Amino acid sequence: GAPTISIFLKPPGVIQPGGSTTICCSCQCDNGNFVLYKNGHLVRTLELRVSRAEFSISNATQKDAGAYSCHYRNGSTVLARSETLEIQVQEFRLPKPALSVLPSHEVDAGADVVFRCTIAHPKAGCFLYLEGRVEGFPFLSSERDYILSRVHKGNEGSYSCQCFTKGALFEWSAVSKTLDLVVR
Numbered sequence: 221g222a223p224t225i226s227i228f229l230k231p232p233g234v235i236q237p238g239g240s241t242t243i244c245c246s247c248q249c250d251n252g253n254f255v256l257y258k259n260g261h262l263v264r265t266l267e268l269r270v271s272r273a274e275f276s277i278s279n280a281t282q283k284d285a286g287a288y289s290c291h292y293r294n295g296s297t298v299l300a301r302s303e304t305l306e307i308q309v310q311e312f313r314l315p316k317p318a319l320s321v322l323p324s325h326e327v328d329a330g331a332d333v334v335f336r337c338t339i340a341h342p343k344a345g346c347f348l349y350l351e352g353r354v355e356g357f358p359f360l361s362s363e364r365d366y367i368l369s370r371v372h373k374g375n376e377g378s379y380s381c382q383c384f385t386k387g388a389l390f391e392w393s394a395v396s397k398t399l400d401l402v403v404r
Contacts, residue, residue: 223249227290227302230274232349232356233382233395234308240278244352245290245302247271252294259286277307285309303354314393315340319348319381326402327371333401335366337381339393346383351398356382376403 225247235241245254254273256263266273277284290302317339327333337346347356348366357366368375378400383393 223247223292223300225249225254225290225292225300225302226352226354227288227305228352228354229305229307230351231395231398232351232353232380233347234310234384234392235277235280235284236312236394237280237282237309239280239309240276241280241307243275243277243288243290243305243307245273245275245292247292247300249292249299252292252299255291255293257289257291263288280309282309305354310390310392312394313391314344314383314385316394317344317346317381317383317396319379319396319399321379321399321401325399326404328404329372330370333368333371333375335368335379335381337366337383337396339383341383341385341393344383344385344393346381349380349382349395351378351380371401371403373403376401 227245230242230244253265253267255265256275285307288305291298292300317337320336322334335348349356378398380396380398382395385391
């Protein structure tokens, strides 16, 4: 079968103007190139380095916002395409949230884990991010918990959250500090 490519932001979330992030493309591929596309147009080509390529964005502006995807090529043949990653560049106007995990950041396989993203804003909703995943897990509102039932090794990783309010315009917070979940 064809190789699959994952695409994700490190750190994840909405970027503040002037901020920076890295678009990571990874694949269990042999040799070839990763090609980064934005809104369907070729942006950059990078050689494969240990099954991963990183494309940095620094001093972000609205011009960096858009729909990004990675293609894996050998010569001129496209062997695989990633999902699309939507990048947003927005001012951070909300306070920075705090992420906590209960019962602990180290748990036994099969346990239930609760992620709590707390922000000092009564109407904010939040996203929980797992580094390496394109999509965040949605939160409904502030002080709401995200419950991960019967955790397994695949749930391990670095988690963070970011909050927003939805009025005439979306307003965003910075991304919380990351927490590492370890499953024994």
